[in-house]
Amino acid sequence: MYHKRDKKDDEDLAIAGNIFAKITKTSALQDARSFNETPVNARKCTLILTKILYLMNQGETFTTQEATDLFFNITKLFQSKDTTLRRLVYIGIKELSKIAENVYVVTSSLTTDMNAKDDLCRPQALRALCHITDGTTFQGIERYMKQAIVDKNPAVASAALVSAHHMAKNIPEGVKRWVNEAQESVNSDNVMVQYHALGLLYHIKKTDRLAVSKFLAKYAQTGLKSPYAILMLLRIAAHLYSQDKQNGPYLSFIDKCLDHKSDLVCYEAASLLLKINCSTPINTAAAFAVCQSGLSSSRPVVRFAAIRTLNQVAMLRPTLVEYCNVELEHLITDSNRSIATLAITTLLKTGQEASVERLIKQISSFMNEISDEFKIVVVTATRKLCQKFPRKHAVMMNFLETMLRDDGGSEFKKAIVDTILHIIEDNPDAKEAGLAHLCEFIEDCEHTNLMIRILHLLGKEGPKTSRPARYIRYIYNRLILESAPFQAAAVSSLAKFGAHCEDLLPNVIVLLRRSLLEMDDEVRDRATFYLNVLLTKQKSLYNQFILNPLQVSIVDLEKSLQQYILDPKDTPFDLKTVPLATHPQNNDESAKKPTVNGMKPSSETVRVTKTAPNEVAETRRAIYEEQLAYFPEFEEAKLGPLIKSSQPVELTESETEYVVKCIKHVFKRHVVFQFDCINTCNDQILENVRVSMQVPEGYRKVCTVECPVLLYDAPGTTYSCVEIVSDNVSLYVGTFENLLLKYIVKDCDPNTGKVLDDEVGYDDEYALEDIEIVWSDFVQAIIKPDFVSAWEELGPNTEVAETFALQSFKTIDEAIKNIIYFMGLAPCERSDVVPEGKMSHSLYLSGVFHEEDEILAVAKLAVTNEGVTMKLSIRSNNLDISNFIVSIIA
Amino acid sequence: MSLFSRLLSYLGLKKKEVNILVVGLDNSGKTTILNNFKKDEDKSQEIVATIGFNVESFHVNNLTFSAFDMSGQGRYRNLWEHYFKGIHAIVFVIDSSDSLRLVVAKDELDLMLKHDEIASKPNLPLLIFANKMDLRDALSSVRISQALGLESLQERPWHIQASNAITGQGLQEGIQWLTEQLINQKK
């Protein structure tokens, strides 16, 4: 009988497997109605619910209404006592908790379950409960949570601790009240509970540095039992050390852990010590020894950990890692390919120029045995190597080319193409070979994005090489062999050749003519457009429409066109009214990366995804524009489109009563100062908050927008708007002095935030720092894809040149960073990267002043005994501007 | 086996599951009443205000009851209707000593009976517990029945039963009536 039943189960499963492939949202939602049937058929409902969860995990989206209906259907399943079904219900609740409405209805049911006897359900019910709890229902579950944190059952205690950690995001104040229970749990005998309890405790105290350091001292001494907990203490110690380099106890604690009996702890301590970038001599030798001996461990996981750390350390201190070269050489042939890959890439970082060829050969022998993820590691190492030994680019190019031809996912291919692009950009000698490889690659390439990028690159770089004609064939092949997106890219690329190389022009024109008959609109339109531009034979048109085309922001272009269509004018659409797409200033985003990977997952070394910085800048502008448009005052002032918003500047010292930051929004004839204020006094409420200031020559006050109330710790904003009255560019820059934050202050009850009875308040003010409007506030950094043509087009008549001695800079690199920052222009042709050891360099910059005047600059830099000298030539269609720039630098 | 349960098994209702919905204003004693029906080892020691709902099951008269114990607090009352589907009976609990909110209870009861899902089932039995009868200022079940306007319920089988959920007084009688109704409907 049992046998028979088993078979039936298997059949069911087989059917389930099939059903998973074809379920749709509609059918699943339909099926979920049967949850209402009574009595509940647990088997059937389990299958249906599994399907729904499967759909959710596949990324299917549900509307609020669908999710809410589904949620209420699921709540009916609480009638069933079936444990499997019940556990699925918990998962369903968790998944839906963020989309459905009224999810708190299951609060009582879940509290009952978490206090029931069934140990299989208790931790899961608790986790689900914490998902649906918000500030309003928090109090109802608090008592149970406190009990659960100290529960005898470790699974329950861990679930409670981890959930508390999650809840601390939304309800930090509430979770803080559980500090005593967390403390009690740290004494648990269970290693996981101890670890989780320590985690929660740290999270609660995290913002209070003194408390954290006390906490560390306490537990470092008592000697915790759980290696995971110690691991966490180690990371906390390293993090504290990275903030406050003076403190010895942190390091000595890490140091002490080097001879802990758990190898997990030893390894973590060693790894942290090696990665800490410290100036004081610490016990690197001992730490290094731990990793070194790990390399010859019999356990693969230990070898892997050791080599992984050494691989990272090799970046910072190649000389140290060189000591392990013998062990590393052994690991090259390790049967675990991940270890072998890391060993080779480490050697590539530490190795000498002479060994490059041998290592590359070694790694080629097993490239097709390792996973894509590690292939990418290899590719990145290759890129580093090329920077270090530029002369070896031929070997490396060949290696990359072989990989490019082999199988691999698109991430991997992208990494290779990126690397080739980098090599081409850094090393002019490698350019032609690199382009040739890429040409071969696109002959047989299924990755849309890469292909289009490469076609674009060919159009940009190809015409400037010694024999542009050789690339035409590859591009033309795309035009006859591929689908529309590639054809369109190929057309644009061809046009660049035509515009740049006079001798190729007749051929290009013939090829473009053929494309006029293409089926696809985009392809045909592009061909028509370029053909007509090229037929004019006018250099300036080439420049404007082919080599340095449209620079407006696409988002805004769409918006403006929509508006134009809705409200048509007699005059044609003016492209000049559309805001320009700016090149984002590199503010110190990269400098913020932690030097020690404190509490961060370190897997990010492998793959870093970036959002395009341009998009960020675009949305930021759009958000501000929309915010400002909300105020009738500004509408009246007729500000027009927002040109540029500065980064926030602090106008108060840190840790004062009020924190005020200012963002400058520059418009055509106006500047709006946005003051973001925070009131840090919990016994005060401020009303009618505004900022007064003294306006410099060239400006006139227009209006202010008050912030009606500023509650404790809730940000509020007030604005001041000034008009630019002068046409004299030199009066655009200036200092706004005597800034005062003015307001009516009222005392309030710190607990409730309510204003005390019969409190009328009194006027008060608070002095802020001056605001400066600088040159770069008006400048939009805009890249010219073809700088030289643009430079020539403006011509020498518009040029102003001057030589400066920049004594405060020691290197060209340093000078470049500061010049870019100061001028607010965008570096072109990647001229902001200086090959190492070069003593002179030309920096090309471009941008637009105040949305109308084009500025191009060439800064010839050279290192001398007294710092760096700069010969700056500026061309602009407005000679005033050129003169002005030179005057402010001087 | 009592005569009554023998009758049940004869009618084929043995081990049958019935779903009931227990509603009423907050603090009226719904959770306490259900707790009283449970086996001693399953009883909760302390009863707290329900948030949302709870499913309770218990055996009485050889029937397995599966009860949705709804929360009676104002902000949760609009959730009741989600659980109207598929029920076999409604239990409405009143705090007899809370004369002030009797009108609120009436409103909620009327609203529920007018709901399509309930109105379309005129046979669905309605049991009303006039709970907390032990309290000094408790109204009699007759007064409550008048206040709720139960007389005007035409077709629907209904019954009002004074009860004390703490001692269990009146609870058996109420559930007995309900069982008979359910059996009658089976016939």
Ligand SMILES: Nc1nc2c(ncn2[C@@H]2O[C@H](COP(=O)(O)OP(=O)(O)OP(=O)(O)O)[C@@H](O)[C@H]2O)c(=O)[nH]1
């Ligand atoms: N004196 C007396 N007290 C009762 C009686 N029934 C319940 N109580 C008390 O009334 C209070 C509320 O009872 P609950 O069962 O939680 O009420 P509820 O209807 O479930 O309330 P919600 O869940 O908020 O809708 C508790 O303190 C009970 O002890 C009764 O018959 N007599």
Ligand SMILES: [Mg+2]
């Ligand atoms: Mg209740």
